[in-house]
Amino acid sequence: MGKTLNQLKMESFMQSGVDIQMESDPICSSAGCSQYKQPEGPKQHPMDYFVPNFGMDRDIIATEQDEKVASALVGHAWSFKTPESWEKWRNRAKDVDYNFDPALEGDMVTSLDNMHNATQQYGPNY
Numbered sequence: 177m178g179k180t181l182n183q184l185k186m187e188s189f190m191q192s193g194v195d196i197q198m199e200s201d202p203i204c205s206s207a208g209c210s211q212y213k214q215p216e217g218p219k220q221h222p223m224d225y226f227v228p229n230f231g232m233d234r235d236i237i238a239t240e241q242d243e244k245v246a247s248a249l250v251g252h253a254w255s256f257k258t259p260e261s262w263e264k265w266r267n268r269a270k271d272v273d274y275n276f277d278p279a280l281e282g283d284m285v286t287s288l289d290n291m292h293n294a295t296q297q298y299g300p301n302y
Contacts, residue, residue, distance in 0.1 A: 179187075247253045255261045280288070 243254075
């Protein structure tokens with residue numbers, strides 16, 4: 177039986193996909209990637225060293241002061257993690273008990289049965 181034009185195009189496309197993957201990874205040899213592993217032995221860099229605390233950054237202090245001024249100008253204050261903000265901005269979709277495993281409708285069950293029967297009769301690549 178002759179193949180249709182779409183079948184020939186699909187076979188040509190599938191073959192080109194196989195040809196693309198024929199080359200190996202240029203970074204690693206066929207034995208695997210061993211040149212980029214961490215060296216064994218003691219650590220090569222200093223660890224657990226003292227870090228001085230110079231206090232809050234000047235930009236952060238200025239930003240907090242600017243926010244207070246801006247809130248006073250517009251007459252609005254930020255309110256995070258309060259019961260009012262929680263109720264206003266909560267994710268209402270989480271209130272729904274969604275069924276993540278719904279039963280299939282009759283048409284879908286019939287289609288799956290037909291597909292299973294065709295696969296058994298003609299094979300997976302009919």
